[in-house]
Amino acid sequence: MSTQTIGGAGPRPGAGLPPEGTDGPRRSLLRRRPREGEDAGPANPWLTALLVVLALTVFVPLYFAVVTALKTPAQLGGTGFGLPTEIRWANFSDAWRLTDFPRAALNSAVITAGTLVLTLLTNSMVAYAISRNMHRRGYKALFFYFISALFVPFPILMLPIAKQTAILGLDNQVGLILLYTVYGLSFNVFVYVAYIRSIPIELEEAARMDGASTWTVFWRIIFPLLSPMNATVGIITCVWAWNDFLLPLVIVSDPGAATLPLQQYVFQSQFSQNYPVAFASYLMAMLPLLVVYAVAQRWVISGVTRGSVK
Amino acid sequence: MSTTTGGSTAVGQTPDRSRGGAGAPPSGRGTRGRGSRAYLWMVLPAFLLFFAFHTFPVLQGVFFSFTDSPGYGEWGFVGLSNYTALFTDPRIGHAYLFTAQFAVVATILTNVLALAIAVGLNGKIKFRTTLRAVYFIPYVLAILVVGYVFQYLFTFSIPAMAEALGVEALTTSILADESWAWVAIVVLAVWQSTAFSIVLYLAGLQTVPAELYEAASLDGASAARRFRSITFPMIFGFFTINMVLSLKGFLQVFDHIFALTAGGPGTATESVGVLIYRGGFQGGEYGYQLANAVLFMIVIIAFAVFQLRVLQGREEQA
Numbered sequence: 001m002s003t004q005t006i007g008g009a010g011p012r013p014g015a016g017l018p019p020e021g022t023d024g025p026r027r028s029l030l031r032r033r034p035r036e037g038e039d040a041g042p043a044n045p046w047l048t049a050l051l052v053v054l055a056l057t058v059f060v061p062l063y064f065a066v067v068t069a070l071k072t073p074a075q076l077g078g079t080g081f082g083l084p085t086e087i088r089w090a091n092f093s094d095a096w097r098l099t100d101f102p103r104a105a106l107n108s109a110v111i112t113a114g115t116l117v118l119t120l121l122t123n124s125m126v127a128y129a130i131s132r133n134m135h136r137r138g139y140k141a142l143f144f145y146f147i148s149a150l151f152v153p154f155p156i157l158m159l160p161i162a163k164q165t166a167i168l169g170l171d172n173q174v175g176l177i178l179l180y181t182v183y184g185l186s187f188n189v190f191v192y193v194a195y196i197r198s199i200p201i202e203l204e205e206a207a208r209m210d211g212a213s214t215w216t217v218f219w220r221i222i223f224p225l226l227s228p229m230n231a232t233v234g235i236i237t238c239v240w241a242w243n244d245f246l247l248p249l250v251i252v253s254d255p256g257a258a259t260l261p262l263q264q265y266v267f268q269s270q271f272s273q274n275y276p277v278a279f280a281s282y283l284m285a286m287l288p289l290l291v292v293y294a295v296a297q298r299w300v301i302s303g304v305t306r307g308s309v310k
Numbered sequence: 311m312s313t314t315t316g317g318s319t320a321v322g323q324t325p326d327r328s329r330g331g332a333g334a335p336p337s338g339r340g341t342r343g344r345g346s347r348a349y350l351w352m353v354l355p356a357f358l359l360f361f362a363f364h365t366f367p368v369l370q371g372v373f374f375s376f377t378d379s380p381g382y383g384e385w386g387f388v389g390l391s392n393y394t395a396l397f398t399d400p401r402i403g404h405a406y407l408f409t410a411q412f413a414v415v416a417t418i419l420t421n422v423l424a425l426a427i428a429v430g431l432n433g434k435i436k437f438r439t440t441l442r443a444v445y446f447i448p449y450v451l452a453i454l455v456v457g458y459v460f461q462y463l464f465t466f467s468i469p470a471m472a473e474a475l476g477v478e479a480l481t482t483s484i485l486a487d488e489s490w491a492w493v494a495i496v497v498l499a500v501w502q503s504t505a506f507s508i509v510l511y512l513a514g515l516q517t518v519p520a521e522l523y524e525a526a527s528l529d530g531a532s533a534a535r536r537f538r539s540i541t542f543p544m545i546f547g548f549f550t551i552n553m554v555l556s557l558k559g560f561l562q563v564f565d566h567i568f569a570l571t572a573g574g575p576g577t578a579t580e581s582v583g584v585l586i587y588r589g590g591f592q593g594g595e596y597g598y599q600l601a602n603a604v605l606f607m608i609v610i611i612a613f614a615v616f617q618l619r620v621l622q623g624r625e626e627q628a
Contacts, residue, residue, distance in 0.1 A: 048435040054427065055444045057501070059457045062447075068462070079470040080462070122356060129352035142353060149364055153610050154564050155586040156603035159381070160367035160374070161595060182359045214348035243452035245565045250587075261452045265568065268458070275462065282348040284454045293450045297443045301509060304446075308548075 065286075069279040076275055090277065095281035098270065103256065104263040105288070107173055108242055111259060114177040115241040119184050120230050126185065127192030128218050134197075143193065149186040154246065162250045171253040179251070180241050188233050191307055195229040196222065232307030235300050242289055260285040362617065371600045381596030392601035401577060402602060406609070412492055413560035414498045420556050421549070423500065424507030427513050429537065433510070433516045442512070449505035451615045457569025460498045462572070485571055488578040495579060501563070502566075502616065503559070505554055514548030515541065550621040554614055561610055582606050 064080065069091055071084040097100065133139035164173045203225075204217050211219070234301040252258055258266060264285055271278035293300060375392055378383030393525050428435050431442055448456070465483045472480035484490040518541060542549070563582040567573055573580035573588070580588075586606070590599035 001408040011576055042434065043436045044434050045436075047430055047433050048437065049433060050448070051427070051430050051441050052437070055441055058444055058447050058505075059560065061456055061501075062461065064463060064467070065459045074324075077466075077470075078390075079467045081467065081475070104497070125352050126356040129349040133349055139349075139353070142357060144358065145357075149360075151558070151611050151614055152364075152368060153583075153603070153607050155583050156371045156600070156607050157364065157367035159590040159600060159603070160370040161363065162591070163381075164363070164367055164370075178359070179363060182356075182363050185356060185360055214352075218352075222497075243450075245452065245568070250591075254332045264452075264455050264458065278458070279462075282458055283456050286451050289450045290447070293447070297446075301442060301446055303515040304506075304509050305516070308510045 065279050065283050069276055069283050071276050073274055073276060079128055084156040091276045091280035092284065094274075094277045095232050095284060098277065099122060099263050099264075099267050099281050101281070102282055103257055104260045105284075107257055107258045109288075111173050111180070112175050112238055112241040114173075115184075116234055116237055118177060118181045119188065119237045121180060123188040123233065124192050124223060124226050124230065125218060128222055129188045130189060131193040131196040132201075132266055134193075143171075143189065146186050146189045149183075150190075158246070158250050166253065171251050172257045175251055176241075176248060176259075180237070180244075180248060180291060184233075184237060184240075188237075192226070195226065199225055228306055231299070231303040235303050236307070238292075239289065297308055314609075323522060329352060365396035372604055375601035375604050377597045379597040380594040381590065385597065388597070392598050393605070395598065396602055396605060401580070401585065403576065405580050405582045407562055408492065408579060409563065409581045409583075412495060412499075412563060413557055414427060416496050416503075416560045416563075417556040419496065419500045420503050420507055421552055424504045424552075425511050425549070427504070428508050428515055429541065431512060442508075445504050445508050448502045451502070453565040453622050454503065454569045457498055457566055460494070460501075461570050464494045486575055488575050489574060489577045492572050495563070496568055498566050498570060498614055499560060499563065503556065507556065511545065511548060511550055514545035518544045546621075546624075550618070553621060554617050558614060561613065 013128050053124070068080060069081055070089070071085045071091075072086060072088045073088070075084055130139050130143050134143070161179070162171075165171045165179075168175075170178060199222065202223055207221055242259075243261060244259075245265065248259045248262040249265065252262060253265065264282060267281065270279075271281070374385070376387055376389060377385045378388045378392075380415070422470050427445060431438060431445070435441070464485045469481050469483055472478075484494050523536060526540055531539065548614050562583050563581045564587070567579055567581055567584050571579045582602070583606075586599045586603050589595040589602070593599075
């Protein structure tokens with residue numbers, strides 16, 4: 001994490017704004033190493049206890065979802081926080097069949113993976129071209145064109161884009177991948193450009209002397225150097241594409257193309273009679289990303305942190 | 311529409327190009343003139359696609375906001391009448407008031423909580439890494455799905471608890487209460503979005519040099535004093551951006567409402583986004599809701615500009 005502050009007070013992701021926010025005299029200070037791990041002295045037990053108790057609020061809905069998903073309908077009632085007296089695993093198989101879980105999960109996985117690959121490959125390339133040509137008016141205009149879209153709320157294009165995708169036959173998984181990749185440009189170009197500008201141009205010049213084309217320079221030299229930023233963009237893109245509800249709701253017309261969140265919505269009315277099955281279904285929808293996060297947790301947080309210090 | 315077809319083929323080619331670039335020997339053409347043509351090809355497909363799938367629908371939206379189109383079939387121009395009608399429509403007015411109220415409260419709560427937790431996590435504590443990981447969990451959960459869990463909690467668990475504890479006021483679900491349902495939406499929103507804000511603030515706190523604290527401790531400054539005089543001014547840039555982004559995000563609240571109240575009871579918790587969706591897709595108010603969406607865009611931009619002005623003005627003073 002420490003090396004990532006090198007670029008100084010460049011624009012931050014999620015910003016969508018000119019970098020004035022972190023500019024000024026602070027710039028030099030930002031280059032300092034982070035303090036984490038440096039501070040010696042005994043841990044504060046009260047602060048630790050307070051933070052642990054607060055952290056439990058994160059687990060309340062999750063705990064609740066787990067115990068409810070294991071109960072029989074007869075065990076519901078009361079506050080619902082009690083452990084199940086008799087475990088009904090069949091809730092999961094019921095939910096699996098009822099919501100056609102494998103299909104929705106596959107759709108979500110394909111859409112997320114497709115968006116991820118396409119986003120990393122294309123958005124970084126666009127950002128590279130822009131950042132190496134910022135002195136040209138056209139590229140600079142393009143940069144601000146992409147970024148200004150961050151402040152265009154989705155509702156204004158949601159009605160027209162629904163019609164447009166339907167006309168073009170893109171009201172399906174392919175359309176979602178395309179739209180996520182295109183809409184991600186605003187934010188990702190912003191993040192990538194800030195990062196690429198901190199890569200010394202001398203690296204490329206040496207390669208160009210040896211006769212490398214712009215394409216080669218990008219794929220062979222720049223793209224590998226982008227991996228820290230690719231991690232940041234990748235995490236944010238994955239979470240977005242996997243969890244998004246509104247875009248599939250608006251775009252997808254064929255029930256067979258539904259993503260996991262959309263599927264939960266579609267089956268909501270049929271769940272109402274049987275909460276344990278519903279909760280089993282919610283758990284299954286949330287589980288894949290939770291597992292990925294549990295495994296890659298350190299890496300995810302440092303990725304997001306890095307993106308925001310940039 | 312012709313740009314669209316051209317555009318989509320272009321994106322299909324992108325991965326091929328990556329293979330060509332990395333695998334094939336360099337053509338050497340780009341050596342001179344610094345490969346301007348290559349740069350152009352890198353951005354052109356993206357520009358065309360962005361225009362076709364973002365700008366074009368927006369322009370279409372603006373165009374149809376001046377019509378009486380129901381979303382299909384025939385339509386005619388109606389001038390500004392959609393816009394004038396917006397200002398006398400109580401349902402629209404209510405949606406804006408509700409959305410603004412929700413967004414402001416959720417923004418403040420999220421940022422105060424996230425900043426407090428981040429400062430705590432940055433302090434001298436045990437289990438720092440584990441706690442940080444736990445606080446981030448809500449970020450990876452789909453709002454809609456976890457929202458359904460919250461819905462059950464609000465509908466059944468909290469009233470049951472209130473009954474057991476003898477708290478009369480909470481024995482009925484607040485989701486069914488016209489004047490309090492919005493609080494439940496705030497709870498879900500804050501619970502979910504604090505996660506990401508904490509990480510952003512932690513990143514900000516890392517940029518504060520340790521020497522400043524050491525000097526302050528030598529001078530005998532209290533923890534509160536250190537926060538006010540050192541930490542907060544140093545991370546004010548992060549604070550500004552977090553506030554602007556949170557507010558922008560919360561103004562577009564949608565999933566939370568679909569999961570918890572579906573806009574009810576009645577239309578008590580109908581946000582602008584939900585209203586545009588419903589009116590536009592189900593209510594045959596395509597043109598009218600597009601006018602609403604244009605107004606909404608103006609409001610969002612105005613909010614962002616206003617916030618930036620205020621916060622940056624303060625930053626310069628600080």
